[in-house]
Amino acid sequence: MKCPLIGIANPAEWRRESPTEADCLQEECAWWDHKYRVCGEKVIKKTLDSIAHSLADIEAKMPTEVSFRR
Numbered sequence: 619m620k621c622p623l624i625g626i627a628n629p630a631e632w633r634r635e636s637p638t639e640a641d642c643l644q645e646e647c648a649w650w651d652h653k654y655r656v657c658g659e660k661v662i663k664k665t666l667d668s669i670a671h672s673l674a675d676i677e678a679k680m681p682t683e684v685s686f687r688r
Contacts, residue, residue: 621647621657 649658
């Protein structure tokens with residue numbers, strides 16, 4: 619797996635035909651989630667998706683006569 623965080627720090631590495639520095643460090647990485655054994659970025663994404671779905675459910679249950687337009 620290639621690490622997007624390393625690519626952010628060194629974009630020139632991603633332009634190479636076969637990047638080497640961007641290999642995932644897994645357990646050695648500060649972003650590694652030991653509970654789920656995946657990159658913390660993936661766990662963060664799942665959590666944010668869950669929050670977004672919960673907010674959409676709450677919005678769907680709100681009375682329709684109230685409008686919050688910008």
